[in-house]
Amino acid sequence: MHYGLTGNPTKSEIWSPVAQLIDWLSSQGLPFSVHTDLVEGLRARGQADAYPLDARDAVALTERADVLLSFGGDGTLLRVAHATGAHDTPVLGVNIGRLGFLADIEVEQLTKAVAAIEAGNYTVEERMVLEITGGPRTELAREWALNEFVIDRSGAAGLIHIEVEVDGVPLNTYWADGLIMATPTGSTAYSLSSGGPIIAPGVDAIILTPIAPHTLTVRPIVLPGTATITARVQDGDQPYVCATDGRSVLLEEHGLTFTVERAAHTVNLVKLPGQHFFKTLRTKLMWGRRPSDGFS
Incomplete structure (x- = not known):
């Protein structure tokens, strides 16, 4: 798989997980490309010197990648989907937002998620547009x-x-x-x-x-x-x-x-084992919680 890394450069929280993923992908010998906005942000922070980065704009990134990794919240994933046009490249949303109904992989799960994709242990959901x-x-x-x-x-x-x-x-x-x-x-x-x-x-x-x-x-x-x-x-x-x-x-x-x-096309989302819409509802909307359970 060739991975395309993109996201919201205005979120300060994305830089460490993006740099860590680049380091991990490089150590595993997995090919990847990075959106130009992220490359510029990494360089400005001195985090892009260790590896040669294949910088591409949104459309070129989509054409090159087999899977897009979107770092941010649901709004970021929507912007990624629109910036790449009506392509069918599947997107995995990495949640650095709040709710995360679309971006439902947490950064702590990221390397395990990529490993699952490499093993073919994932599905692609076609979402209506x-x-x-x-x-x-x-x-x-x-x-x-x-x-x-x-x-x-x-x-x-x-x-x-x-x-x-x-x-x-x-x-x-x-x-x-x-x-x-x-x-x-x-x-x-x-x-x-x-x-x-x-x-x-x-x-x-x-x-x-x-x-x-x-x-x-x-x-x-x-x-x-x-x-x-x-x-x-x-x-x-x-x-x-x-x-x-x-x-x-x-x-x-x-x-x-x-x-x-x-519409004639769909937006395709990567789903991993253990992910389910009902689980997301229970987690994000705190269904099944009692007041005595607290909200932390």
């Missing part, structure tokens, strides 16, 4: 999201009105702060914090979760993964935000229609 078309600008001409696509008010007072159809059939006009269209992967992200359901990754579904709806009878709904959703922002006098996996565009044009449906 949403494709978004529409909008007046090239940024939204054709986008995709691993977690969610969000239409949200920009912070100005007042609600926004979003007409939604599913497979050509009217569903609802949402009067709310916004609307989240999420994958099962994204069900534990913004949708969860807005009251949406948790969906296991293997479920073929799209979730619509309103953000602070004006009408209390409006609730999240789970749609088939084959659904085609059209969302139209009604005429109004305030700007609004459209965001794919947290990358936002401020829009002032109203009456725009966005189409959301399953």
